[in-house]
Amino acid sequence: MYRKQWNKFRAKKINFLAAGFVALLLFTALFGPRLAPYSARHQVPGSVLTSPSSAHWFGTDSLGRDLFSRVIHGTRITVIMGVSATFIAAFLGLVQGLIAGYYGRMWDTVIMRFTDILLSIPGILLAITIIAVLGPGLNNVVIAIGIGSMPQFTRVVRGSVLAVKEEDYVTGARALGQNDFLIIVRHVLPNIMGPVIVLATLRVAAAVLNAAALSFVGLGAQPPTPEWGAMLNEARRYMRQAWWYTVFPGGALALTVLSINILGDSLRDILDPRTYY
Protein backbone atom coordinates (compact mmCIF):
# COMPACT_ATOMS: atom_id res chain seq x y z
CA MET A 1 0.00 0.00 0.00
CA TYR A 2 2.80 2.38 0.86
CA ARG A 3 5.15 1.07 -1.82
CA LYS A 4 4.93 4.18 -3.96
CA GLN A 5 5.73 6.41 -1.00
CA TRP A 6 8.60 4.18 0.11
CA ASN A 7 10.13 4.21 -3.35
CA LYS A 8 9.97 7.99 -3.36
CA PHE A 9 11.69 8.16 -0.01
CA ARG A 10 14.31 5.63 -1.05
CA ALA A 11 15.21 7.56 -4.19
CA LYS A 12 17.19 10.13 -2.21
CA LYS A 13 20.03 8.83 -0.08
CA ILE A 14 20.14 12.03 1.91
CA ASN A 15 16.76 11.07 3.40
CA PHE A 16 18.36 8.12 5.18
CA LEU A 17 21.09 10.35 6.54
CA ALA A 18 18.52 12.83 7.83
CA ALA A 19 16.32 10.09 9.28
CA GLY A 20 19.38 8.57 10.95
CA PHE A 21 20.32 11.86 12.52
CA VAL A 22 16.78 12.50 13.76
CA ALA A 23 16.75 8.99 15.25
CA LEU A 24 20.06 9.73 16.97
CA LEU A 25 18.58 12.98 18.23
CA LEU A 26 15.56 11.23 19.72
CA PHE A 27 17.76 8.55 21.26
CA THR A 28 20.01 11.21 22.79
CA ALA A 29 16.99 13.11 24.07
CA LEU A 30 15.68 9.96 25.76
CA PHE A 31 18.84 8.36 27.11
CA GLY A 32 21.50 11.07 26.65
CA PRO A 33 21.53 12.41 30.20
CA ARG A 34 22.38 8.87 31.41
CA LEU A 35 25.09 8.40 28.82
CA ALA A 36 26.77 11.79 29.14
CA PRO A 37 30.17 11.59 30.84
CA TYR A 38 29.36 14.48 33.21
CA SER A 39 26.27 16.18 34.55
CA ALA A 40 25.29 19.44 32.88
CA ARG A 41 26.44 21.51 35.85
CA HIS A 42 29.51 19.61 36.98
CA GLN A 43 32.54 21.89 37.06
CA VAL A 44 35.78 20.09 36.42
CA PRO A 45 38.40 21.69 38.67
CA GLY A 46 41.26 23.41 36.89
CA SER A 47 39.87 23.12 33.38
CA VAL A 48 38.29 26.40 32.37
CA LEU A 49 37.99 26.88 28.60
CA THR A 50 40.23 23.97 27.71
CA SER A 51 40.28 23.01 24.03
CA PRO A 52 38.81 19.71 22.77
CA SER A 53 40.77 16.68 23.96
CA SER A 54 40.22 12.99 24.61
CA ALA A 55 38.98 13.82 28.12
CA HIS A 56 36.60 16.56 26.90
CA TRP A 57 35.61 15.90 23.30
CA PHE A 58 34.01 19.32 22.79
CA GLY A 59 36.30 21.13 25.25
CA THR A 60 35.09 22.90 28.38
CA ASP A 61 33.24 26.17 28.92
CA SER A 62 33.94 29.29 30.95
CA LEU A 63 33.02 27.54 34.21
CA GLY A 64 34.98 24.37 33.46
CA ARG A 65 31.92 22.32 32.50
CA ASP A 66 32.24 19.57 29.89
CA LEU A 67 30.70 20.94 26.68
CA PHE A 68 30.02 17.50 25.19
CA SER A 69 27.86 16.64 28.20
CA ARG A 70 26.10 19.99 28.06
CA VAL A 71 25.32 19.60 24.36
CA ILE A 72 23.91 16.12 25.10
CA HIS A 73 21.78 17.41 27.96
CA GLY A 74 20.65 20.24 25.71
CA THR A 75 19.31 17.78 23.14
CA ARG A 76 16.44 16.78 25.41
CA ILE A 77 15.52 20.44 26.01
CA THR A 78 15.67 21.20 22.28
CA VAL A 79 13.52 18.23 21.30
CA ILE A 80 10.96 18.93 24.02
CA MET A 81 10.81 22.62 23.09
CA GLY A 82 10.41 21.97 19.38
CA VAL A 83 7.81 19.25 19.75
CA SER A 84 5.72 20.89 22.46
CA ALA A 85 5.65 24.29 20.76
CA THR A 86 4.50 22.61 17.56
CA PHE A 87 1.97 20.54 19.46
CA ILE A 88 0.47 23.69 20.97
CA ALA A 89 0.38 25.35 17.55
CA ALA A 90 -1.16 22.30 15.86
CA PHE A 91 -3.77 21.81 18.58
CA LEU A 92 -4.90 25.45 18.61
CA GLY A 93 -4.77 25.58 14.82
CA LEU A 94 -6.84 22.41 14.53
CA VAL A 95 -9.52 23.69 16.88
CA GLN A 96 -9.74 27.05 15.11
CA GLY A 97 -9.47 25.63 11.60
CA LEU A 98 -12.06 22.93 12.21
CA ILE A 99 -14.54 25.42 13.63
CA ALA A 100 -13.91 27.95 10.88
CA GLY A 101 -14.00 25.41 8.07
CA TYR A 102 -16.81 23.19 9.29
CA TYR A 103 -19.25 25.76 10.64
CA GLY A 104 -18.36 28.55 8.23
CA ARG A 105 -20.32 31.81 8.21
CA MET A 106 -19.63 34.07 11.16
CA TRP A 107 -17.22 31.61 12.79
CA ASP A 108 -15.19 31.55 9.62
CA THR A 109 -15.11 35.33 9.29
CA VAL A 110 -14.12 35.97 12.90
CA ILE A 111 -11.46 33.26 13.12
CA MET A 112 -9.91 33.97 9.74
CA ARG A 113 -9.76 37.74 10.22
CA PHE A 114 -8.09 37.12 13.58
CA THR A 115 -5.66 34.79 11.80
CA ASP A 116 -4.95 37.46 9.17
CA ILE A 117 -4.11 39.92 11.91
CA LEU A 118 -1.75 37.45 13.61
CA LEU A 119 -0.12 36.70 10.26
CA SER A 120 0.63 40.37 9.72
CA ILE A 121 2.96 40.39 12.72
CA PRO A 122 6.26 38.64 11.93
CA GLY A 123 6.35 35.27 13.78
CA ILE A 124 9.31 36.01 16.01
CA LEU A 125 7.94 39.44 16.86
CA LEU A 126 4.60 37.90 17.82
CA ALA A 127 6.49 35.50 20.07
CA ILE A 128 8.39 38.42 21.58
CA THR A 129 5.12 40.24 22.26
CA ILE A 130 3.79 37.22 24.10
CA ILE A 131 7.03 36.90 26.06
CA ALA A 132 6.58 40.55 27.04
CA VAL A 133 3.34 39.48 28.72
CA LEU A 134 4.45 36.15 30.16
CA GLY A 135 8.01 37.17 31.02
CA PRO A 136 11.25 35.57 29.79
CA GLY A 137 11.84 31.84 30.42
CA LEU A 138 11.92 28.45 28.78
CA ASN A 139 8.25 27.49 29.24
CA ASN A 140 7.04 30.89 28.15
CA VAL A 141 9.12 30.70 24.99
CA VAL A 142 7.45 27.39 24.14
CA ILE A 143 3.99 28.89 24.64
CA ALA A 144 4.93 32.02 22.70
CA ILE A 145 6.29 30.08 19.74
CA GLY A 146 3.28 27.78 19.85
CA ILE A 147 0.89 30.70 19.59
CA GLY A 148 3.18 32.37 17.07
CA SER A 149 2.94 29.51 14.59
CA MET A 150 -0.72 28.76 15.26
CA PRO A 151 -2.07 30.88 12.36
CA GLN A 152 -0.30 28.74 9.75
CA PHE A 153 -2.04 25.65 11.10
CA THR A 154 -5.40 27.41 11.24
CA ARG A 155 -5.08 28.28 7.56
CA VAL A 156 -4.04 24.84 6.40
CA VAL A 157 -6.67 23.06 8.51
CA ARG A 158 -9.46 25.34 7.37
CA GLY A 159 -8.53 24.90 3.73
CA SER A 160 -8.48 21.12 4.04
CA VAL A 161 -11.76 21.05 5.98
CA LEU A 162 -13.47 23.08 3.29
CA ALA A 163 -12.50 20.43 0.74
CA VAL A 164 -13.30 17.42 2.91
CA LYS A 165 -16.67 18.56 4.14
CA GLU A 166 -18.11 18.46 0.61
CA GLU A 167 -17.16 14.79 0.25
CA ASP A 168 -19.91 12.21 -0.07
CA TYR A 169 -18.94 10.38 3.09
CA VAL A 170 -19.48 13.51 5.14
CA THR A 171 -22.81 14.18 3.48
CA GLY A 172 -23.66 10.51 4.10
CA ALA A 173 -22.76 10.71 7.78
CA ARG A 174 -24.87 13.81 8.11
CA ALA A 175 -27.79 12.14 6.34
CA LEU A 176 -27.52 9.29 8.84
CA GLY A 177 -28.05 11.85 11.58
CA GLN A 178 -24.63 11.75 13.22
CA ASN A 179 -23.90 14.80 15.32
CA ASP A 180 -21.31 17.36 14.26
CA PHE A 181 -18.77 16.37 16.87
CA LEU A 182 -18.73 12.74 15.73
CA ILE A 183 -18.57 13.75 12.07
CA ILE A 184 -15.61 16.01 12.77
CA VAL A 185 -13.73 13.47 14.87
CA ARG A 186 -14.50 10.35 12.80
CA HIS A 187 -14.69 11.63 9.25
CA VAL A 188 -13.15 15.05 8.88
CA LEU A 189 -10.16 14.85 11.21
CA PRO A 190 -8.57 11.65 9.82
CA ASN A 191 -8.83 13.01 6.30
CA ILE A 192 -7.09 16.32 6.94
CA MET A 193 -4.17 14.95 8.95
CA GLY A 194 -1.81 14.57 5.92
CA PRO A 195 -1.14 18.28 5.36
CA VAL A 196 -1.19 18.92 9.12
CA ILE A 197 1.56 16.34 9.70
CA VAL A 198 3.68 17.78 6.89
CA LEU A 199 3.28 21.29 8.23
CA ALA A 200 4.03 20.08 11.76
CA THR A 201 7.31 18.48 10.67
CA LEU A 202 8.43 21.66 8.98
CA ARG A 203 7.27 23.76 11.91
CA VAL A 204 9.25 21.65 14.40
CA ALA A 205 12.41 22.79 12.64
CA ALA A 206 11.26 26.41 12.76
CA ALA A 207 10.24 26.07 16.42
CA VAL A 208 13.65 24.64 17.38
CA LEU A 209 15.32 27.50 15.54
CA ASN A 210 13.14 30.24 17.02
CA ALA A 211 13.36 28.87 20.55
CA ALA A 212 17.15 28.83 20.31
CA ALA A 213 17.13 32.34 18.82
CA LEU A 214 15.00 33.69 21.68
CA SER A 215 17.24 32.02 24.24
CA PHE A 216 20.19 33.46 22.39
CA VAL A 217 18.95 37.04 22.79
CA GLY A 218 18.27 36.33 26.45
CA LEU A 219 14.49 35.98 26.41
CA GLY A 220 14.31 32.19 26.71
CA ALA A 221 16.23 29.61 28.71
CA GLN A 222 18.44 31.23 31.32
CA PRO A 223 21.87 30.05 32.43
CA PRO A 224 22.86 27.54 33.75
CA THR A 225 20.25 25.64 31.70
CA PRO A 226 22.18 23.72 29.03
CA GLU A 227 20.00 25.00 26.18
CA TRP A 228 21.92 25.43 22.92
CA GLY A 229 20.81 29.01 22.23
CA ALA A 230 21.58 30.08 25.79
CA MET A 231 24.96 28.34 25.57
CA LEU A 232 25.74 30.27 22.39
CA ASN A 233 24.82 33.48 24.15
CA GLU A 234 27.35 32.67 26.88
CA ALA A 235 29.89 31.69 24.22
CA ARG A 236 29.78 35.16 22.68
CA ARG A 237 31.86 36.57 25.51
CA TYR A 238 34.61 34.00 25.00
CA MET A 239 34.83 33.92 21.22
CA ARG A 240 38.40 35.17 21.22
CA GLN A 241 39.63 32.39 23.50
CA ALA A 242 37.40 29.44 22.70
CA TRP A 243 36.14 28.67 19.18
CA TRP A 244 34.78 25.30 20.38
CA TYR A 245 32.34 27.05 22.69
CA THR A 246 30.58 28.46 19.58
CA VAL A 247 31.18 25.70 17.06
CA PHE A 248 29.78 22.66 18.89
CA PRO A 249 26.46 23.97 20.24
CA GLY A 250 26.01 25.91 16.98
CA GLY A 251 26.80 22.84 14.90
CA ALA A 252 24.40 20.69 16.92
CA LEU A 253 21.64 23.23 16.39
CA ALA A 254 22.30 23.62 12.66
CA LEU A 255 22.47 19.86 12.05
CA THR A 256 19.26 19.33 13.98
CA VAL A 257 17.33 21.91 12.00
CA LEU A 258 18.89 20.68 8.74
CA SER A 259 17.90 17.04 9.23
CA ILE A 260 14.37 17.87 10.35
CA ASN A 261 14.00 20.16 7.32
CA ILE A 262 15.21 17.46 4.92
CA LEU A 263 12.77 14.95 6.42
CA GLY A 264 9.94 17.48 6.30
CA ASP A 265 10.70 18.25 2.68
CA SER A 266 10.61 14.63 1.59
CA LEU A 267 7.53 14.00 3.70
CA ARG A 268 5.85 16.80 1.78
CA ASP A 269 6.93 15.29 -1.53
CA ILE A 270 5.53 11.96 -0.42
CA LEU A 271 2.31 13.01 1.29
CA ASP A 272 1.27 15.97 -0.80
CA PRO A 273 -1.58 14.58 -2.88
CA ARG A 274 -0.77 16.87 -5.79
CA THR A 275 2.51 15.11 -6.36
CA TYR A 276 1.09 11.58 -6.14
CA TYR A 277 0.75 11.00 -9.84
Next chain:
Amino acid sequence: MKHFIIRRAFASVIVLWGVSTLIFFTVHMIPGDPARVMLGVRATPERVESLRESMGLDDPLLTQYFRFFGNVARGDLGRSFRTNRPVGHEIAVRIGPTVQLAFAGMGLALIIGVSAGVLAAAFRDTWIETVVMMVAMIGISVPNFVLGMLLMLYFSLHLRWLPTMGHGTWQHFVAPVISLGFLYSAIIARITRSSMVEILGMDYIRSARAKGLSERVVMTKHALKNGLIPVVTIAGLYLAVLLGGTVVVETLFSWPGLGRLAVESILARDYPMIQAIILVISSGFVLINFLVDLSYGFLDPRIRYD
Protein backbone atom coordinates in the same frame (compact mmCIF):
# COMPACT_ATOMS: atom_id res chain seq x y z
CA MET B 1 -7.38 48.89 -11.02
CA LYS B 2 -8.35 51.96 -9.02
CA HIS B 3 -11.09 49.94 -7.36
CA PHE B 4 -8.65 47.25 -6.45
CA ILE B 5 -6.17 49.68 -4.91
CA ILE B 6 -8.87 51.30 -2.82
CA ARG B 7 -10.21 47.95 -1.69
CA ARG B 8 -6.76 46.65 -0.76
CA ALA B 9 -5.81 49.90 0.98
CA PHE B 10 -9.01 49.69 3.00
CA ALA B 11 -8.29 46.07 3.92
CA SER B 12 -4.76 47.04 5.00
CA VAL B 13 -6.11 49.76 7.24
CA ILE B 14 -8.51 47.26 8.84
CA VAL B 15 -5.65 44.83 9.46
CA LEU B 16 -3.55 47.61 10.99
CA TRP B 17 -6.43 48.54 13.24
CA GLY B 18 -6.70 44.89 14.27
CA VAL B 19 -2.98 44.63 14.94
CA SER B 20 -2.89 47.76 17.07
CA THR B 21 -5.98 46.67 19.01
CA LEU B 22 -4.44 43.28 19.62
CA ILE B 23 -1.18 44.86 20.75
CA PHE B 24 -2.98 47.36 22.99
CA PHE B 25 -4.88 44.66 24.84
CA THR B 26 -1.90 42.28 24.96
CA VAL B 27 0.32 44.93 26.49
CA HIS B 28 -2.41 45.73 29.01
CA MET B 29 -2.49 42.08 30.03
CA ILE B 30 1.09 42.37 31.24
CA PRO B 31 1.02 41.74 34.98
CA GLY B 32 2.30 44.45 37.27
CA ASP B 33 1.71 48.16 37.54
CA PRO B 34 3.45 50.23 34.84
CA ALA B 35 3.74 53.18 37.21
CA ARG B 36 5.44 50.93 39.75
CA VAL B 37 7.77 49.55 37.08
CA MET B 38 8.62 53.07 35.98
CA LEU B 39 9.39 54.43 39.43
CA GLY B 40 11.05 51.33 40.84
CA VAL B 41 10.29 49.34 43.98
CA ARG B 42 11.39 52.01 46.41
CA ALA B 43 8.92 54.70 45.33
CA THR B 44 6.25 55.71 47.85
CA PRO B 45 2.66 54.61 47.18
CA GLU B 46 1.66 58.28 46.87
CA ARG B 47 4.11 58.91 44.04
CA VAL B 48 3.00 55.76 42.26
CA GLU B 49 -0.63 56.81 42.64
CA SER B 50 -0.02 60.31 41.29
CA LEU B 51 1.90 58.92 38.34
CA ARG B 52 -0.90 56.43 37.66
CA GLU B 53 -3.29 59.33 37.55
CA SER B 54 -1.15 61.45 35.26
CA MET B 55 -0.66 58.49 32.92
CA GLY B 56 -4.40 57.90 32.85
CA LEU B 57 -4.02 54.34 34.11
CA ASP B 58 -7.01 54.66 36.44
CA ASP B 59 -9.39 55.36 33.57
CA PRO B 60 -11.61 52.57 32.24
CA LEU B 61 -9.81 50.34 29.71
CA LEU B 62 -12.06 51.49 26.88
CA THR B 63 -11.26 55.13 27.57
CA GLN B 64 -7.56 54.29 27.51
CA TYR B 65 -8.08 52.39 24.27
CA PHE B 66 -9.65 55.36 22.50
CA ARG B 67 -7.05 57.72 23.88
CA PHE B 68 -4.33 55.37 22.60
CA PHE B 69 -5.81 55.54 19.12
CA GLY B 70 -6.18 59.30 19.27
CA ASN B 71 -2.54 59.58 20.24
CA VAL B 72 -1.33 57.15 17.59
CA ALA B 73 -3.30 59.03 14.97
CA ARG B 74 -1.50 62.21 16.00
CA GLY B 75 1.83 60.39 15.83
CA ASP B 76 2.24 60.34 19.62
CA LEU B 77 3.39 56.88 20.64
CA GLY B 78 3.92 57.66 24.31
CA ARG B 79 7.00 58.01 26.46
CA SER B 80 9.64 55.44 27.22
CA PHE B 81 9.63 54.12 30.79
CA ARG B 82 13.37 53.85 30.64
CA THR B 83 14.47 57.21 29.29
CA ASN B 84 11.24 59.19 29.73
CA ARG B 85 11.80 60.53 26.21
CA PRO B 86 9.14 60.30 23.48
CA VAL B 87 9.14 56.80 22.03
CA GLY B 88 8.78 58.23 18.53
CA HIS B 89 12.16 60.00 18.73
CA GLU B 90 14.00 56.87 19.78
CA ILE B 91 12.36 54.85 17.01
CA ALA B 92 13.14 57.51 14.41
CA VAL B 93 16.83 57.21 15.33
CA ARG B 94 16.83 53.42 15.30
CA ILE B 95 14.73 52.72 12.22
CA GLY B 96 17.42 53.79 9.73
CA PRO B 97 20.02 51.13 10.54
CA THR B 98 17.34 48.42 10.53
CA VAL B 99 15.99 49.45 7.14
CA GLN B 100 19.54 49.59 5.74
CA LEU B 101 20.26 46.13 7.08
CA ALA B 102 17.00 44.69 5.77
CA PHE B 103 17.39 46.11 2.26
CA ALA B 104 21.05 45.13 2.02
CA GLY B 105 20.16 41.61 3.21
CA MET B 106 17.40 41.26 0.65
CA GLY B 107 19.62 42.73 -2.10
CA LEU B 108 22.28 40.15 -1.38
CA ALA B 109 19.65 37.40 -1.20
CA LEU B 110 18.28 38.38 -4.62
CA ILE B 111 21.70 38.47 -6.28
CA ILE B 112 22.86 35.15 -4.90
CA GLY B 113 19.46 33.45 -4.96
CA VAL B 114 18.52 34.32 -8.52
CA SER B 115 21.93 33.40 -9.95
CA ALA B 116 22.00 30.12 -8.05
CA GLY B 117 18.44 29.28 -9.01
CA VAL B 118 19.01 30.01 -12.71
CA LEU B 119 22.19 27.95 -12.62
CA ALA B 120 20.36 25.01 -11.05
CA ALA B 121 17.55 25.21 -13.63
CA ALA B 122 19.93 25.55 -16.59
CA PHE B 123 21.95 22.54 -15.47
CA ARG B 124 19.02 20.43 -14.39
CA ASP B 125 19.79 16.85 -13.37
CA THR B 126 23.53 17.47 -13.22
CA TRP B 127 25.83 17.70 -10.23
CA ILE B 128 25.56 21.50 -10.41
CA GLU B 129 21.89 21.35 -9.53
CA THR B 130 22.53 18.90 -6.71
CA VAL B 131 25.23 21.10 -5.19
CA VAL B 132 23.22 24.31 -5.49
CA MET B 133 20.12 22.75 -3.96
CA MET B 134 22.13 21.16 -1.16
CA VAL B 135 23.75 24.49 -0.29
CA ALA B 136 20.29 26.06 -0.36
CA MET B 137 19.01 23.44 2.06
CA ILE B 138 21.89 24.17 4.40
CA GLY B 139 21.18 27.89 4.03
CA ILE B 140 17.60 27.33 5.14
CA SER B 141 18.72 25.36 8.17
CA VAL B 142 21.66 27.25 9.65
CA PRO B 143 20.28 29.76 12.16
CA ASN B 144 21.28 33.33 11.32
CA PHE B 145 22.99 33.87 14.65
CA VAL B 146 25.05 30.68 14.32
CA LEU B 147 26.15 31.76 10.84
CA GLY B 148 26.88 35.21 12.22
CA MET B 149 29.00 33.83 15.04
CA LEU B 150 30.94 31.59 12.65
CA LEU B 151 31.61 34.57 10.34
CA MET B 152 32.72 36.61 13.33
CA LEU B 153 34.96 33.79 14.52
CA TYR B 154 36.69 33.37 11.18
CA PHE B 155 36.69 36.75 9.44
CA SER B 156 36.81 39.09 12.41
CA LEU B 157 38.80 37.23 15.05
CA HIS B 158 40.94 34.86 13.00
CA LEU B 159 41.67 36.79 9.79
CA ARG B 160 40.92 40.24 11.29
CA TRP B 161 39.34 41.41 8.06
CA LEU B 162 36.10 42.66 9.56
CA PRO B 163 35.07 44.51 12.71
CA THR B 164 33.26 42.32 15.27
CA MET B 165 30.43 44.69 15.99
CA GLY B 166 29.03 48.17 15.62
CA HIS B 167 27.82 50.26 12.73
CA GLY B 168 29.39 52.90 10.54
CA THR B 169 31.69 51.78 7.74
CA TRP B 170 30.91 49.38 4.90
CA GLN B 171 32.95 46.68 6.62
CA HIS B 172 30.44 46.71 9.44
CA PHE B 173 27.75 45.65 6.97
CA VAL B 174 29.45 42.53 5.62
CA ALA B 175 28.89 39.98 8.37
CA PRO B 176 25.38 41.10 9.52
CA VAL B 177 24.14 41.32 5.93
CA ILE B 178 25.42 37.85 5.07
CA SER B 179 23.98 36.36 8.28
CA LEU B 180 20.62 37.93 7.60
CA GLY B 181 20.50 37.44 3.84
CA PHE B 182 21.87 33.92 3.42
CA LEU B 183 18.66 32.22 4.51
CA TYR B 184 16.64 34.25 2.00
CA SER B 185 19.10 33.65 -0.82
CA ALA B 186 18.51 29.96 -0.20
CA ILE B 187 14.73 30.41 -0.30
CA ILE B 188 14.95 32.56 -3.43
CA ALA B 189 17.26 30.03 -5.11
CA ARG B 190 14.67 27.29 -4.56
CA ILE B 191 11.83 29.41 -5.90
CA THR B 192 13.83 30.68 -8.88
CA ARG B 193 14.80 27.13 -9.77
CA SER B 194 11.29 25.72 -9.73
CA SER B 195 9.89 28.74 -11.57
CA MET B 196 12.59 28.52 -14.25
CA VAL B 197 12.17 24.78 -14.63
CA GLU B 198 8.47 25.31 -15.27
CA ILE B 199 9.07 28.08 -17.80
CA LEU B 200 11.82 26.21 -19.64
CA GLY B 201 9.23 23.54 -20.41
CA MET B 202 6.90 26.03 -22.14
CA ASP B 203 6.16 26.03 -25.84
CA TYR B 204 7.51 29.51 -26.48
CA ILE B 205 10.91 28.47 -25.15
CA ARG B 206 10.91 25.58 -27.60
CA SER B 207 9.99 27.99 -30.39
CA ALA B 208 12.76 30.35 -29.37
CA ARG B 209 15.27 27.52 -29.46
CA ALA B 210 13.84 26.20 -32.73
CA LYS B 211 14.33 29.50 -34.50
CA GLY B 212 18.01 29.26 -33.65
CA LEU B 213 18.46 31.72 -30.80
CA SER B 214 21.48 31.16 -28.66
CA GLU B 215 20.97 29.49 -25.31
CA ARG B 216 22.06 32.68 -23.57
CA VAL B 217 19.37 34.77 -25.29
CA VAL B 218 16.73 32.13 -24.60
CA MET B 219 17.69 32.08 -20.95
CA THR B 220 17.94 35.80 -20.31
CA LYS B 221 15.41 37.32 -22.71
CA HIS B 222 12.71 34.67 -22.74
CA ALA B 223 12.94 32.53 -19.64
CA LEU B 224 14.33 34.79 -16.95
CA LYS B 225 11.95 37.64 -17.64
CA ASN B 226 8.93 35.45 -16.99
CA GLY B 227 10.57 33.26 -14.42
CA LEU B 228 11.28 36.21 -12.16
CA ILE B 229 7.65 37.18 -11.58
CA PRO B 230 7.04 34.83 -8.65
CA VAL B 231 10.54 35.57 -7.35
CA VAL B 232 9.96 39.31 -7.13
CA THR B 233 6.66 38.95 -5.33
CA ILE B 234 8.03 36.43 -2.90
CA ALA B 235 11.11 38.56 -2.29
CA GLY B 236 8.72 41.36 -1.35
CA LEU B 237 6.87 39.18 1.11
CA TYR B 238 10.10 37.89 2.62
CA LEU B 239 11.42 41.42 3.00
CA ALA B 240 8.72 41.79 5.61
CA VAL B 241 9.68 38.53 7.33
CA LEU B 242 13.31 39.55 7.21
CA LEU B 243 12.44 42.61 9.28
CA GLY B 244 11.61 40.22 12.12
CA GLY B 245 14.95 38.43 11.70
CA THR B 246 16.83 41.64 12.41
CA VAL B 247 15.98 41.17 16.10
CA VAL B 248 18.55 38.40 16.51
CA VAL B 249 21.20 39.62 14.09
CA GLU B 250 21.16 43.13 15.54
CA THR B 251 21.61 41.74 19.04
CA LEU B 252 24.57 39.63 17.92
CA PHE B 253 26.39 42.43 16.11
CA SER B 254 25.36 45.25 18.49
CA TRP B 255 23.66 46.91 15.53
CA PRO B 256 21.88 50.07 16.68
CA GLY B 257 18.49 49.19 15.15
CA LEU B 258 14.89 48.53 16.10
CA GLY B 259 15.30 44.81 16.67
CA ARG B 260 17.90 45.24 19.36
CA LEU B 261 15.83 48.03 20.88
CA ALA B 262 12.89 45.61 21.08
CA VAL B 263 14.91 43.03 23.03
CA GLU B 264 16.37 45.68 25.35
CA SER B 265 12.90 47.07 25.97
CA ILE B 266 11.46 43.70 26.91
CA LEU B 267 14.28 42.97 29.30
CA ALA B 268 13.74 46.43 30.84
CA ARG B 269 9.92 46.07 30.80
CA ASP B 270 9.62 49.28 28.78
CA TYR B 271 6.07 48.64 27.58
CA PRO B 272 5.33 51.83 25.61
CA MET B 273 8.49 51.16 23.63
CA ILE B 274 7.61 47.51 22.96
CA GLN B 275 4.12 48.49 21.89
CA ALA B 276 5.44 51.15 19.52
CA ILE B 277 8.15 48.97 17.97
CA ILE B 278 5.73 46.15 17.24
CA LEU B 279 3.29 48.64 15.79
CA VAL B 280 5.95 50.20 13.56
CA ILE B 281 7.34 46.88 12.29
CA SER B 282 3.86 45.44 11.70
CA SER B 283 2.90 48.57 9.78
CA GLY B 284 5.96 48.07 7.61
CA PHE B 285 4.89 44.48 7.14
CA VAL B 286 1.34 45.42 6.10
CA LEU B 287 2.60 48.20 3.81
CA ILE B 288 5.03 45.85 2.06
CA ASN B 289 2.32 43.23 1.58
CA PHE B 290 0.07 45.90 0.08
CA LEU B 291 2.78 47.01 -2.36
CA VAL B 292 3.52 43.41 -3.32
CA ASP B 293 -0.16 42.87 -4.07
CA LEU B 294 -0.15 45.90 -6.35
CA SER B 295 3.05 44.83 -8.06
CA TYR B 296 1.45 41.65 -9.45
CA GLY B 297 -0.39 43.68 -12.07
CA PHE B 298 2.63 45.65 -13.17
CA LEU B 299 4.81 42.59 -13.48
CA ASP B 300 2.32 40.39 -15.24
CA PRO B 301 -0.04 42.31 -17.53
CA ARG B 302 -2.23 39.21 -17.85
CA ILE B 303 -3.44 39.67 -14.30
CA ARG B 304 -6.58 41.77 -14.14
CA TYR B 305 -8.05 42.86 -10.90
CA ASP B 306 -11.70 43.25 -11.73
